[in-house]
Amino acid sequence: MRRKSSDSTAAALLTLVAGAVLLPLLMVGAIFLIIGLNAGSGPGPYTVLFAKAGDECERIGQYLDASTGEPLSCSGPGGFRTSSLDFPGFSREQNDEVRRWLTTLLRDGELSLFDQRAIQGKVEGIAAELPPGTRVERESGTTRIWIGAGLTGAGLLLGSGFARQWLQNRRSGF
Structure with a gap:
């Protein structure tokens, strides 16, 4: 055919x-x-990351200078960003509490690994007490x-x- x-x-x-x-x-x-x-592989909204000036950063997480505890300006995906040490859902008092805790730990000089873990624990403790709907959850894929x-x-x-x-x-x- x-x-x-x-x-x-x-x-x-x-x-x-x-x-x-x-x-x-x-x-x-x-x-x-x-x-x-x-x-889900990156840092969450309540993650405190300690880095050095000039390091790359993700778009989520709070970046602090490992030696001074100051918020870092860093570049990464999405361009340049500045950390502010203000956590989503935290009240002004809660953010101030984290800053005071950080200042207390910085009195003896540089932040040790133990100090860094203590700051992360403080942030996680406050985040765990946030009422439902206020807490920002890690992005799920x-x-x-x-x-x-x-x-x-x-x-x-x-x-x-x-x-x-x-x-x-x-x-x-x-």
Whole structure:
């Protein structure tokens, strides 16, 4: 049986539509999966990180100079940022309490590893006592993972349907 030119045009159009739908679905799905899987790996909103001037920083977390306890200005993803030692959901008094604790620990000079852990413990203790709705939770990637899995699954399902139809048409001579 001889093929019509309209059959090859339809096949080419179907391939073009399949590529235009499948590739974006698969690519966006994969991007969502990667972002979702990496979402919880950075510091949380109540994490105190001790670094040196010029170090890179994440977009979340409070960065303090390891030797002076002063908030750091640092660069990282999203550009340049300055830490302020103000924690989300903390009242002014709670933030002042953290600052006083930090000042007390700095009286003997540089912050030791024990001092750094004590400051982190103080912040976590205050954060644990925040009322529900006030406390900012660590970003979870679960929603992004589900979106990515759904888009990737839809792309694979659609792709397998197109492939099956293409094989059937090829076997039947259309």
